[in-house]
Amino acid sequence: METVVIKNNQNIPLASIPVSDYEKFLLVNTSFVKESSFHCVSYYGVAVPEKLRLICCMADDDHGTIHVSSSLVDRQATLPSFTAHHLSFEKFEREIHENFGIAYPDHPWLKPVRFPFNRANHQSTIAHYPFFNSASEELHEVGVGPIHAGVIEPGHFRFICNGEQIMHMEIQLGFQHRGIESLFLEKKKLLQRATLAETIAGDTAVGHTTAFVNLWESLCNYTPDEDLQFARTLALELERIAMHTADLSALCTDVAYQLGSAVYGRLRTPIINYMQIWCGNRLSKGLIRPGKLNFPFTRDLGDQLSRLLDVYEKDFNEVSDNTFRLPSVLSRFEKTGVVTHGQITEIGAVGMAARMSNVRRDVRATHPHDLYAKLEHVPILKHHGDVYSRAQIRREEINQSIGYIRSLLRDIPGESKNRKPLGLPKANAFCISLTEGWRGEICHCAITDEHGEFVHYKIKDPSHHNWLALGLSVRNNEISDFPVCNKSFNLSYCGHDL
Structure with missing residues (x-):
């Protein structure tokens, strides 16, 4: 059994969550999202002695259940990504990478998510966010924020435009943290x-x-x-x-x-x-x-x-x-x-x-x-x-x-x-x-x-x-x-x- 199936607001013994090798863990959870009724409600890492425990929670909206599974991996391991199979996992894996240093070579967009105080790499700073850019004489970039004219919170939006038309916009967050x-x-x-x-x-x-x-x-x-x-x-x-x-x-x-x-x-x-x-x-x-x-x-x-x-x-x-x-x-x-x-x-x-x-x-x-x-x-x-x-x-x-x-x-x-x-x-x-x-x-x-x-x-x-x-x-x-x-x-x- 690769997952334990629970309901919303149900508690279970931590030991009842199956621990699989990473390859099986990846296969099981990425297979779920092939069905339209499934989506990932949470996927994160928990530090345990000398290891990192990855816990994934997949909701089945047709049956009102949640499939929970886990895998133990080495800290700062290099792993194949869930995201290469389905884009919906991209932010979860970016956060795991940022917090723990796990490398995902096949992740298409492995960029910082929040710049938290306890991130794995303190050389990664908000001032050096790796924006996507396009070297072109026809395109231009427009930056908006992080300080805005309205009474809203800080976030930076970087536009690549062809004249007035937006070709791409990248959102940079992580300007405020309370831990x-x-x-x-x-x-x-x-x-x-x-x-x-x-x-x-x-x-x-x-x-x-x-x-x-x-x-x-x-x-x-x-x-x-x-x-x-x-x-x-x-x-x-x-x-x-x-x-x-x-x-x-x-x-x-x-x-x-x-x-x-x-x-x-x-x-x-x-x-x-x-x-x-x-x-x-x-x-x-x-x-x-x-x-x-x-x-x-x-x-x-x-x-x-x-x-x-x-x-x-x-x-x-x-x-x-x-x-x-x-x-x-x-x-x-x-x-x-x-x-x-x-x-x-x-x-x-x-x-x-x-x-x-x-x-x-x-x-x-x-x-x-x-x-x-x-x-x-x-x-x-x-x-x-x-x-x-x-x-x-x-x-x-x-x-x-x-x-x-x-x-x-x-x-x-x-x-x-x-x-x-x-x-x-x-x-x-x-x-x-x-x-x-x-x-x-x-x-x-x-x-x-x-x-x-x-x-x-x-x-x-x-x-x-x-x-x-x-x-x-x-x-x-x-x-x-x-x-x-x-x-x-x-x-x-x-x-x-x-």
Whole structure:
């Protein structure tokens, strides 16, 4: 047996993960992606005495399972790459190379990913990033960032253009680091770790914290009461509404539709203000905690939310009807920034970036957590892979989320009166947690030692997969289309850099 098959939020003994020789390990995992239902949710290295243990987690979206396997290799070994068989592994292997010095001679793009403080080669610096270049008198390069005119985080975009047409764009990230994964090991208090999870990506506080608490509770063999699952599901859908609304505002800004920008921007405010009423923070920090709920959801809060959504929904649909039939908007959205179905499957994109090209990748449906099985979520799919498809998904997911929230509000569970204590996490265990954030699939993995303490913690934000989709989307577009393409994905810098 080359893999162990588990479910989302299931813990298993670390020793139950098969250890194969590298050739078999490579063959098994690259064979999985020949099936469209499989994709890699995490692939990383764990330092063990005198060796490096590679752990690969492959999700089967048709059966709601995850195949986990591993291989022991020499540190700084030279290995054939997974990426030579399927491009979707490219970022994972680049990170392994950067962190541990593993060489992949047949990797097509073996470049730094983050420049972390504990990288294997400290001679590799961000000032000397090896950009692709083209020696041509007809082509020119344009650099954007890392400091931007807007209030966004640092990232550098290098364009190779023929006149106004983009031939290639390379994205250089790694400008900011907090050492989040290391801090999960250093910080021993549960509250500290929950707070860390909230800061992985500031606009996805609910998504990442839900992944962490589900993982922790699984390690503790703790089954959360319905009121905890209710709060997490509700908060995830409110975060989705807030961020999708903000992005629609920004998309309107980038195509100079000021009315849409103003109205969508105004509509985001009552959603995040509601979160402050509920838990005291507009970004929902402090709300999601392992094994408890500091801010119980009451019938009065439900009534307030129902009234808010009544007003929001009317105005949202009115401005959306106007926006999505305005010729000046459609001319900038339609057929701009196209990423094809084949490209999406090749790079292993997730979330909205996958669904825009008819790839059914949505954890809420394929690996459901909290109350999503009860909601029977059906992913919204589009087919054209352009800015318009990404904008449409936002619009339709907002209305879908409103429907889910109204359904949840019809049956608000009371605060649990007999909540069980969390207990201690299992020793020598492995656990994986998948959550569908508003950007897409979030993955947290943890390994514990003989005392139940973390010895390894791995985080994957959906942006890890999807930055390459942005790079592909701008090819053969005019450079003036870059801002709207960029915002149509709205990927996370800090969620990538960690």
